[in-house]
Amino acid sequence: MSSQGTSTNxxxxxxxxxxxxxxxxxxxxxxxRWLGALGAEVIKVEWPLREFGRGFGAQGTPPGIDPSLNSNxxxxxxxxxxxxxSMNVRSPRGMEIIRNLISVSDVVVENYSAKVLENWGxxxxxxxxxxxxxxxxxxxxxxxxxxxxxxxxFGPSAQALSGMTFASGLPGEQPxxxxxxxxxxxxxxxxxxxxxxxxxxRKMTGExxxxxxxxxxxxxxxxxxxxLDITINGRSSEREGYPSGxxxxxxxxxxxxxxxxxxxxxxxxxxxxxxxxxxxxVIACFSDEEWRVLVELMGSPTWALDKKFDTxxxxxxxxxxxxxxxxxxxxxxxxxxxxxxxxxxxxxxMPVQSNEDRAENDPQLRDRGMYQEVDHPVLGTxxxxxxxxKMHESPAVNYRHGPLIGQDNVEVIEGIxxxxxxxxxxxxxxxTFWPQELDKFPYQKEFLS
Amino acid sequence: xxxxxxxxxxxxxxxxLELADEKGHWCGKILGDLGADVIKIEPPGGEQTRTIGPxxxxxxxxxxxxxxxxxxxxxxxxxxxxNTEDGxxxxxxxxxxxxxxxxxxxxxxxxxxxxxxxxxxxDNKSLIFCSITxxxxxxxxxxFQTSDLLHLAAGGQMGxxxxxxxxxxxxxAPGGGQAWHMGSHYASMAIASALIYRADSGVGQYxxxxxxxxxxxxxxxxxxxxxxxxxxxxxxxxxxxxxAPSAPTQTxxxxxxxxxxxxxxxxxxxxxLETLANWMDQYGMADDLLDEKYKDTAVIQExxxxxxxxxxKFINNMTREDIYRGAQEMGFSWGAVRTHEELVTDGQLxxxxxxxxxxxxxxxxxxxxxxxxxxxxxxKWRIGRRAPLIGEHNEQVYxxxxxxxxxxxxxxxxxxxx
Numbered sequence: 001m002s003s004q005g006t007s008t009n010x011x012x013x014x015x016x017x018x019x020x021x022x023x024x025x026x027x028x029x030x031x032x033r034w035l036g037a038l039g040a041e042v043i044k045v046e047w048p049l050r051e052f053g054r055g056f057g058a059q060g061t062p063p064g065i066d067p068s069l070n071s072n073x074x075x076x077x078x079x080x081x082x083x084x085x086s087m088n089v090r091s092p093r094g095m096e097i098i099r100n101l102i103s104v105s106d107v108v109v110e111n112y113s114a115k116v117l118e119n120w121g122x123x124x125x126x127x128x129x130x131x132x133x134x135x136x137x138x139x140x141x142x143x144x145x146x147x148x149x150x151x152x153x154f155g156p157s158a159q160a161l162s163g164m165t166f167a168s169g170l171p172g173e174q175p176x177x178x179x180x181x182x183x184x185x186x187x188x189x190x191x192x193x194x195x196x197x198x199x200x201x202r203k204m205t206g207e208x209x210x211x212x213x214x215x216x217x218x219x220x221x222x223x224x225x226x227x228l229d230i231t232i233n234g235r236s237s238e239r240e241g242y243p244s245g246x247x248x249x250x251x252x253x254x255x256x257x258x259x260x261x262x263x264x265x266x267x268x269x270x271x272x273x274x275x276x277x278x279x280x281x282v283i284a285c286f287s288d289e290e291w292r293v294l295v296e297l298m299g300s301p302t303w304a305l306d307k308k309f310d311t312x313x314x315x316x317x318x319x320x321x322x323x324x325x326x327x328x329x330x331x332x333x334x335x336x337x338x339x340x341x342x343x344x345x346x347x348x349x350m351p352v353q354s355n356e357d358r359a360e361n362d363p364q365l366r367d368r369g370m371y372q373e374v375d376h377p378v379l380g381t382x383x384x385x386x387x388x389x390k391m392h393e394s395p396a397v398n399y400r401h402g403p404l405i406g407q408d409n410v411e412v413i414e415g416i417x418x419x420x421x422x423x424x425x426x427x428x429x430x431x432t433f434w435p436q437e438l439d440k441f442p443y444q445k446e447f448l449s
Numbered sequence: 450x451x452x453x454x455x456x457x458x459x460x461x462x463x464x465x466l467e468l469a470d471e472k473g474h475w476c477g478k479i480l481g482d483l484g485a486d487v488i489k490i491e492p493p494g495g496e497q498t499r500t501i502g503p504x505x506x507x508x509x510x511x512x513x514x515x516x517x518x519x520x521x522x523x524x525x526x527x528x529x530x531x532n533t534e535d536g537x538x539x540x541x542x543x544x545x546x547x548x549x550x551x552x553x554x555x556x557x558x559x560x561x562x563x564x565x566x567x568x569x570x571x572d573n574k575s576l577i578f579c580s581i582t583x584x585x586x587x588x589x590x591x592x593f594q595t596s597d598l599l600h601l602a603a604g605g606q607m608g609x610x611x612x613x614x615x616x617x618x619x620x621x622a623p624g625g626g627q628a629w630h631m632g633s634h635y636a637s638m639a640i641a642s643a644l645i646y647r648a649d650s651g652v653g654q655y656x657x658x659x660x661x662x663x664x665x666x667x668x669x670x671x672x673x674x675x676x677x678x679x680x681x682x683x684x685x686x687x688x689x690x691x692x693a694p695s696a697p698t699q700t701x702x703x704x705x706x707x708x709x710x711x712x713x714x715x716x717x718x719x720x721x722l723e724t725l726a727n728w729m730d731q732y733g734m735a736d737d738l739l740d741e742k743y744k745d746t747a748v749i750q751e752x753x754x755x756x757x758x759x760x761x762k763f764i765n766n767m768t769r770e771d772i773y774r775g776a777q778e779m780g781f782s783w784g785a786v787r788t789h790e791e792l793v794t795d796g797q798l799x800x801x802x803x804x805x806x807x808x809x810x811x812x813x814x815x816x817x818x819x820x821x822x823x824x825x826x827x828x829k830w831r832i833g834r835r836a837p838l839i840g841e842h843n844e845q846v847y848x849x850x851x852x853x854x855x856x857x858x859x860x861x862x863x864x865x866x867x
Contacts, residue, residue: 011650013642026669038642062677073677074670124826141782143824146800151777155669156688156698157784160709165687165699165786168610168623174699174707175786176621179609179682179690180669189634194823196641197483201459201828203648209827216784217803218822224625226789228515229503231804231817237789243624246598246607257502257516260624261471261597269607269619278681280620282602343593350599352620354608355675355682358665362603364590370662371676383676388632388662389639390585393654394646 011394012039017199018105018416020098021045021082023191025053026155026181027139027215028111029078030188035195036081037387037396040107043412044082045089045098048405048438053078062379070378070404070441077384079402080374085413086406086434089120093432098122100417103130106202107137107195111187111215114140114149124210133208135198139191143214153215155181162219166237167226170245171253183219190218226259246282251319262286265315266294269352270327272335280352281335283326283342291315294347298329336361359383376401377443409433410447424448458484459828463644465549466490467524468531470498471597471626472553472660473581474520476633480640481523482821482830485549488846489524490540492531493865495839505812511839512811518836522807522818526837527846528867535866537564542851544569548647549577549640556586566655575653577643581636585659595660600628604664609671611684613694620684631667632660687786699786700761706769707786710776712760714753719744724779725760734763793817807835843867 017040021032024046036042048069055061055072065071085101088094099122102108108127110117117123117138127134138144141153159165159178169176194211202208220227229235241253248258248267257263267284285291288311295304303325308314315322330338335351342349351357358365365371371383379401387396413419413427425448427433434440440448461484467477468490481487489496495511498520505513529543530536541564544550550569552559559565566578580586583595601607606627607620636658643654665672671690674680680692687699687709696714699707717725726738736759742748749756764772773785792798805820821830847853847867861867 011646013646034638060673060677063679074673077673077676142797143801145824146797148777148797148800152780152782153784154711154782156709157711157782160699160707160784160786163787163789163792164623164625165709166788167625168621170612170615170618170621173612173615174701175687176611176618176623176684177687177699177709177786178623179606179611179684179688180671181689182623182627182667182669185667185669186631186634189638190822193479193634193638193641196638196645197459198825198828200641200645200648203645204459204462207827209825211823211825213823214797214801217798217801220792220798220803221819221822222625222627222630223789223792223819225503225516225519226625227792227819228519228816230790230793232505232515233503233507235503246619246622258624259503259516260622260626262501267596267598269602269622278608278620280602280607282598282607282622284596284598286596343590346594348594348596348599350593350595350603352602352607353605355605355668355671357608358605359672359675362665364584364588364661365665367588368585368659368662370665371672379677385666385672386662387639388635388659388666390657391639391643391646391654392656393650393652394642396642 013394014038014040014199017041017107019043019107019109019195020102020105022108022110022112022117024051024111025184026078027184027187028109028191029053030185031191031195032082032109033078033080034188034192034387034396036400037398042082043101043408044079044084044403045087046084046405047086047088048435054405065379068378073379073382076376076379076382076402080384080398081400082403083408083411084403084405085409088432091432093427093430095120097413097417097432099130101412102127102134104416105131105134107135107199109137109191109195111139111191113152114142114144128208131208133202133206135195135202135208136210137191137195137198137213138210139187139213139215141215143217144212155184158183158215158219161216163223163226164219167223167243167259169243171241171243171250183215186222187213187215187218224259229259247319249316251317255316263316264312265319266291266322266326268323270323270330272330272338272351273333275331278352278354278357279335281330281338281349282352283330284348286348288312290347293345294342297341297345297347298326301325301329372398374398374401377404404441404443406434406444457829458482458831460485460644463548464488464546465551466543466547468550468552468554469581470496470553471501471629472583473551473633473636474498475630476581476636476640477524477551478520478522479633479637482832484828487524488842489521489526489837490529491526491839493528493867495528519818521836523833524837525842525846526840527843528840530866531562531564533864533866535861535864537562539847539866540564541569541572543846544576545572546850547573547576548644549579551579551581551636551640553581556580556582556591570653573653575647575651577640577647577653577656579636579640579643579656579658581632581658581660583659584661586657590661597626597628598622600660600664603661604628605668605671606664609668609682609684609690613683613685628660628664631663632658635663635666696757700764702764702769702772703766704768708764708769708772709784709786710764711782714756715750717749717756719746719749722749722756728775728779729760729763732763732767734766735759805832807832809835811838840867
């Protein structure tokens with residue numbers, strides 16, 4: 001089947017699209033990284049010591065490499081496929097250049113708090129004057145309208161406010177929450193998707209627009225059927241047995257759907273050999289047949305043959321005993337072996353994978369080329385994360401490392417904007433392109449010579 | 450094209466055929482709510498996701514699944530049996546009118562029925578065909594069984610979520626069906642991209658989306674912690690997993706609710722500490738934090754534990770809303786840990802018109818649905834209609850649009866092709 005091949009086509013979805021990128025930290029940069037992979041010319045506008053994503057040196061620098069603004073590994077992955085323009089947008093000259101850049105661009109993206117771009121004189125009405133069909137996508141914590149628009153979020157506070165944190169954990173305990181900024185990753189995805197949607201609309205109609213996103217509001221859309229259970233059935237989520245941990249239902253609590261999936265047992269985490277920190281697997285049986293196969297795999301132990309486990313309801317009502325029994329079996333095997341045995345017989349089971357497992361031990365991700373090496377001038381050669389979709393005609397490709405700060409000033413200032421080399425030099429002399437008090441990197445000295 | 454009169458979202462005029470269960474129905478909704486004409490093709494009797502709860506008034510019925518309602522707004526629904534020759538013939542005809550097909554069958558299934566991409570593209574060169582599957586179309590795990598829980602385990606979510614203050618607590622899979630969301634999010638991105646590419650080139654394409662890869666890609670700093678630092682993650686209660694333990698951020702308030710505070714005392718600038726201490730002082734709880742010595746960052750570092758403890762005591766004595774609102778007004782990005790129902794009365798969501806009324810004419814009722822994460826200035830986000838009833842648009846699609854007769858539809862239903 002031709003659809004299984006890997007395309008050799010280098011066609012780009014966003015060729016000819018120029019994006020002025022004011023994003024910082026994680027959510028926004030994660031968006032423009034994918035737009036870059038899809039072929040857009042992304043110009044990251046930044047100023048040293050303001051982009052927290054660069055880690056300011058020591059944080060995130062691999063062992064053996066001198067910490068600097070260009071040494072953060074996480075930044076490298078989060079900001080691949082972009083150009084970097086170092087520019088003081090808070091200086092009149094810097095702002096004038098930025099306005100010129102916007103007037104020859106297609107998209108402006110930012111994830112600052114609500115008032116920032118407006119305070120810079122770059123609100124949507126102003127952007128339209130610079131480029132009538134501009135696509136402007138913003139994501140602040142709460143959006144640019146509404147009573148709380150001046151409030152701000154990080155991933156964790158947005159997750160707390162949107163109900164996402166509450167939906168994660170064991171019943172009767174405080175929420176486990178999310179161990180990372182899910183709403184930064186997903187916010188980035190939505191920013192990218194909304195840029196693409198607005199570009200498509202512009203292509204069809206010639207019309208640009210402002211897409212005004214709120215991170216916390218986006219989180220609210222991800223609560224699944226829990227919200228309709230409230231607005232339609234009037235059922236509170238503050239109830240016994242909710243959230244139900246990794247089970248679909250917590251024993252002894254009212255028999256209700258808990259918004260993940262079907263209500264079945266077994267449906268839980270189990271320890272595996274040798275019972276280290278990440279030695280766990282998960283097993284779920286969606287039918288009596290799947291359960292019967294699992295019983296056989298476990299060697300038909302006496303406990304599992306008890307009639308009370310024959311039905312879904314029986315298994316749900318006796319989950320404690322059920323889970324202890326299953327775990328006594330999984331503990332005799334390593335997690336990938338449990339997976340293999342189960343999956344070969346059609347039983348739903350996967351290992352809990354750590355970051356190390358995914359990078360080194362997951363044959364599927366390896367086979368699909370999820371992590372591929374890209375050179376970085378300071379860090380050397382490292383694996384970057386690839387797109388989770390394979391487009392056979394116009395693939396998303398990591399074509400470049402996360403840029404060194406200000407690495408592309410010449411290309412943008414002289415190349416795109418057609419300013420002279422003298423103007424470039426004077427911008428460094430007067431502190432527009434780089435703080436006067438800060439040492440320049442060798443590549444910056446080189447392009448000024 | 451006939452159909453949704455109020456279609457003016459960015460994907461207005463795009464016709465999508467959706468053959469999807471839980472793995473792809475969110476993708477169809479995302480595009481449908483933004484204006485695409487999504488026709489959901491279900492097997493006779495309805496898609497099996499109609500049997501997932503909760504149900505309206507707790508009454509089990511395939512037309513009353515709130516799960517199905519939530520994920521299938523702005524779609525029309527037809528029934529079609531792809532296991533019959535007549536069903537496949539109609540599907541091929543319908544595919545000629547489609548811009549996009551979304552399908553979530555096992556890899557190779559539609560090919561084996563003779564209605565895979567390679568066949569359909571012969572009559573529709575610009576067709577975009579997107580398969581959303583657990584592990585993608587290739588690789589050693591391609592045919593593995595999954596579920597939301599299984600994906601969150603293998604994808605790395607559980608590796609980062611859990612408790613550091615409960616002995617023996619397992620890694621935790623957050624709720625709400627997020628694995629399916631992640632897969633559908635990247636599928637939506639790929640489909641929007643393919644539409645742009647097609648608008649320029651006239652060329653359609655095959656898109657192979659892997660839910661496992663989508664999940665594996667959605668763990669923020671975990672991958673770079675391993676790749677660049679060689680460090681695995683420690684799961685921590687109510688906060689980011691870390692390569693080393695960090696201080697708790699989820700803090701109990703006097704009303705028994707929690708607030709998530711973003712505060713690293715070690716790195717707290719003196720000015721911010723002063724702001725915080727002034728606030729605490731209004732309640733007589735600043736302890737010594739207004740002392741001159743805290744203008745020195747070295748002292749702040751040295752006294753980090755004391756500062757942390759004093760702030761914690763203050764929060765413990767206040768209500769969650771007072772802490773949340775008070776902190777935000779002073780510029781701290783703290784967040785109240787809210788239950789789902791608190792969203793229903795949230796003022797900001799009301800101001801943004803988040804909740805939208807959706808009519809269920811067959812019940813004579815109108816219900817409130819969650820709305821859009823964004824406000825679009827030129828195009829519209831809207832819920833075009835409630836989820837379709839089983840085969841609700843058979844006549845509209847097969848008769849009005851494909852010019853089949855009503856008699857033919859009846860006959861095809863009789864032989865279980867529709």
